[in-house]
Amino acid sequence: MQRPLILVMAASVVLFGCGSEGAKTAAEIEKNTAEPAVPEEMQDAAKALLGSEAQVLLFGDLAKTGKQQVLAANVVPNTPKSVIAGTVVMRAVVAEKQEDGKWVELMRADEYLKNSKGFLGQTPLQPVTGWKLQHEQSAEKGLTLYFTPVQAGSSVRTLPIAVAWNPATKRYQSMDLSYQHFLGEAPSLENPRSTLR
Numbered sequence: 001m002q003r004p005l006i007l008v009m010a011a012s013v014v015l016f017g018c019g020s021e022g023a024k025t026a027a028e029i030e031k032n033t034a035e036p037a038v039p040e041e042m043q044d045a046a047k048a049l050l051g052s053e054a055q056v057l058l059f060g061d062l063a064k065t066g067k068q069q070v071l072a073a074n075v076v077p078n079t080p081k082s083v084i085a086g087t088v089v090m091r092a093v094v095a096e097k098q099e100d101g102k103w104v105e106l107m108r109a110d111e112y113l114k115n116s117k118g119f120l121g122q123t124p125l126q127p128v129t130g131w132k133l134q135h136e137q138s139a140e141k142g143l144t145l146y147f148t149p150v151q152a153g154s155s156v157r158t159l160p161i162a163v164a165w166n167p168a169t170k171r172y173q174s175m176d177l178s179y180q181h182f183l184g185e186a187p188s189l190e191n192p193r194s195t196l197r
Contacts, residue, residue, distance in 0.1 A: 045103040046072030049093045063165035064142035068097040076130060086134040088150055094172060107172035109147055120174040121183025122161045124149055
């Protein structure tokens with residue numbers, strides 16, 4: 001009878017000792033894997049571009065050009081459940097820090113997808129109330145954004161619109177459905193044309 005009791009007590013001591021060490025290790029891991037804090041300069045740029053509710057989603061050399069960029073958005077606080085992964089945003093901006101320290105908007109998603117040259121190819125003709133935003137980062141190509149229009153009460157599924165930095169034109173542009181070729185901009189949506197660039 002005493003032998004099983006001793007085994008139970010020994011096991012309890014071992015488990016208790018491992019449990020406290022395990023908790024310490026988990027806390028250290030969480031501390032080391034926490035996302036880096038957003039620099040105040042980046043947060044200030046986001047607020048200047050999108051208002052006080054702006055959130056910085058990504059920052060750094062996003063386009064692999066050697067310049068600092070920021071992806072900021074007005075995130076919908078209670079993102080509706082969806083089969084499409086991502087963050088629902090009302091507006092999003094990619095901006096770049098210039099040599100004089102000022103931030104310049106490179107690309108904007110609000111009711112439409114736009115850059116400094118016009119409306120991006122594949123932009124819906126009707127205004128969009130929100131976008132499901134996904135992104136991926138590549139060491140070679142940099143940031144690729146995927147915008148899927150979100151329409152309240154709509155059950156129609158639409159494909160995401162890929163937007164990436166085009167080194168040839170030195171701006172963010174949308175891509176064709178194969179994600180192989182960049183599309184040109186349309187100056188207006190009255191006669192939209194998406195040409196390969």
